[in-house]
Amino acid sequence: MSSAPLIFAHLGDLHITKAKEQNYIDLLSIIAQIETELNGQLDFVFLPGDNADNGLPEQYKLVATALKMLSIPVYIIAGDHDMEQGSLDNMYKMPQTQKLPLSVLHKGNRCLFIDVCGFGSGGPDFRLGMEQLEWLEKELIAAAANEETILLFMHVFPADLKSTEEQQSLNKMLEKYDVTLVDMGHTHYNEIANNGQTIFTATRSTGQIEEGPVGYSIITVHKSAVSWRFKQLAEPFPLIMLTWPTDYRLLNRKTQTIEEVYEASAVILGSRKVSSVLCKSGLSDWQNMTFEEKDGIWKAKVEVLEQPLTNLTIKATDVTGRPGIWSIQPATTNYILPKKFKDGSDADTIGIWAENGIMGTQLGPNRNGKPIS
DSSP states (O other): OOOOOOEEEEOOOOOOOOSSHHHHHHHHHHHHHHHHHTTTTSSEEEEOOOOOSSSOHHHHHHHHHHHTTTTTTTEEEOEEEEEEESSSHHHTTTTTTSSSEEEEEEEEEEHHHHHHHTTTTSSOOOOHHHHHHHHHHHHHHHHHHHHHHEEOOOOGGGGGGGGGHHHHHHHHHHHTTTTTTTOOOSSSOOOOEEEEEEEEEEESSSSSSSOOOOEEEEEEEEETTEEEEEETTTTOOOEEEEEESSSGGGOOSSGGBBBBHHHHHHHHSSSOOOEEEEETTSSSSOEOOOTTTTEEEEEEEEEEOSBBBBEEEEEEETTTEEEEEEEEEEEEEEEHHHHOOOOSSGGGBOBBBBGBOSSSSSOSTTTTOOOOO
8 A cells, every 4th residue: 555645636616608707717727737836746636516517518628628738637526517407418528527436546545436416306406326325335345345545525515415314324334434535516615524534625616706716725645634725826836735644623533643753744746846845843943854755755753842732834945945834733642622513514614724715604605605696
């Protein structure tokens, strides 16, 4: 099993209509940035559904044309807008689309891509269907037996499924097979929920934006620890992803707490060579991190100075002198996890994380935002 972290980019719901619209221009800019800055560093790019606003062939042609720029694997799932013509036939005509459900292994991570739209009648009639539920459980059983880290990709929170029975079945599977991450679209806003076992992440729409600037999310999974960052399109590189330890808001395993001296690790993303990477814990002095070629990560031994939460900051400088900096708050063994609902909804939200693009305003069509026409 690979010891290198899984790294992927999530491009929020595109809602593509016409080439002249700003969201298509933004999509082209995002893809160009990923291809030029992150090529060779990402394992894949994920599109979480609502790719074409009306599910029309000409809209998918625009999406497919943009995706031709990418040399990185792309995984595409369906959203309710993709079903607007009564089926997913038009979506499946895109050359980049693979038949769902889909199971792929990346660096010891079992990535399961499912369809919650094609089994319903369209619109918000989100369903899994018996055949797909059976497929999913077989995949989960095999992944658990092989000790793979399990990641699930779907358009909505499990609680948004139309059938209460399907909600309950899926939630039981998530718990029984120890699913690490459920990554989704649909919300139109950045959101993270953590039920103490599974992390639920949603990235704001690329096409119908109601809060903050355009961008995409970068997610890493390293030894079951999840790291999530919202990357504003205009934000410069290098971009730092702390892969270990995780921020306390993303703590989903008891083994992810730290004490005394621990080993911090990070990946530095961007096309330019890095000249130095430094880290510090709390008010301690900066110390050098060492690059490990085989895993592509920077490491350093760090002393815990605060309780029950500590601070960890990493600063990377590329050869042009441009710096990147990022801080998290890892949890020590004295940290007490809050009570969890574990119902497959956003009830276990981590709340506002403003410096990471999570505003807590939930401005989207499925919460308290303005209706989408």
